[in-house]
Amino acid sequence: MKLLKHLLAVALCSFVYTANAAGDTIIVGTEPTFAPFGFIDSKTNEIVGFDIDLINAIGKEANLNIKIEPMQFDGLIPSLMSSSIDAVISGLTITDERKKQVLFSDGYYTAAQDLMIRKEDLGKYKAMNDLKGKAVCVQIGSAGADIAAGIPDAKVVTFNTMVEAFMELKRNGCDASITGTPVNQYYLTSTGEKDLAHVPESAVNAKQLGIAVNQKNTALVEKINDGLKKLRANGVYDELYKKWFNQ
Structure with missing residues (x-):
């Protein structure tokens, strides 16, 4: 129970950011108790996981500064729709219902x-x-x-x-x-x-799981898709996949 309380406490200690306040800085929401996609490392108290490594790698390729925002899962899409955050990566399944609310990147994992x-x-x-x-x-x-x-x-x-x-x-x-x-x-x-x-x-x-952005932000989803394609081509995606899924 102590571990669970610790995880929840850290997950809920989010800060308020202004979307795109620093030029190419984007705020990415995630729910950090969903290992191996995103979770809190008990030794460092940092959010780690496949999703976190992937979005940071995409950021490097797309020249985006990534800031991770821990949130509860059911608050991710509402926060994106209200522009409180810029993107979501959190083991989020691409569904027709969600497509009515947000814009998805290309799929990055089949689950x-x-x-x-x-x-x-x-x-x-x-x-x-x-x-x-x-x-x-x-x-x-x-x-x-x-x-x-x-x-x-x-x-x-x-x-x-x-x-x-x-x-x-x-x-x-x-x-x-x-x-x-x-x-x-x-x-x-x-x-x-x-x-x-x-x-x-x-x-x-x-x-497929996808990275979600606000429906109006087509420029951002294009940058994310471009970065994802480069990671697949240069082998980085495969390295991250092997790291987190041992395959």
């Missing part, structure tokens, strides 16, 4: 959604439909929450972070949780958790 369950329930929940009428823990506003909402008679229990969702699952507060495949994998590997189990065969809804 499916799958289940985490208690190890004692291995074999009991193999697919999303096995959770009919069951309690499902998810992060509010996430792709996992959308999937859970479509499971017949499921009781959807929402949390600000997946760390909280995993803890509730472990406490028997729900029967399963739904989030991105790499998030489930990284959580088990990094924490050494013995009571929970990942169910990769349950994976559904594989979609």
Whole structure:
């Protein structure tokens, strides 16, 4: 619990910036409890992860000074729409519904959604439909929450972070949780958790993750896309992928 409180405290200690106040400086919102995409390093108290390395590398290629703004996940898109921040990178799935609100970059990672369950329930929940009428823990506003909402008679229990969702699952507060495949994998590997189990065969809804900007800021999304293309061409993207996903 001490670790969770620490993560939440740091995540909520955000500063108020003026968008593009320093020329080519852009404020990038992220939810920093979503390892391996973005999370707080317990040794340095800095936000690290694949998303963070990627946006900083894009910034170098596009001549943009990146400032990371930690926020709760459900506040990211509203903050972007109100121009409180300039961009969002936070394991954000590109969906038609979100496209009505923000402008997305080219996709930078393909992620499916799958289940985490208690190890004692291995074999009991193999697919999303096995959770009919069951309690499902998810992060509010996430792709996992959308999937859970479509499971017949499921009781959807929402949390600000997946760390909280995993803890509730472990406490028997729900029967399963739904989030991105790499998030489930990284959580088990990094924490050494013995009571929970990942169910990769349950994976559904594989979609691209994207970097979001305000719909009016086409110039910024063009710079981001150009930087991303250069990183794919020069091998930096592959290096970051291997670093964070060990592949």
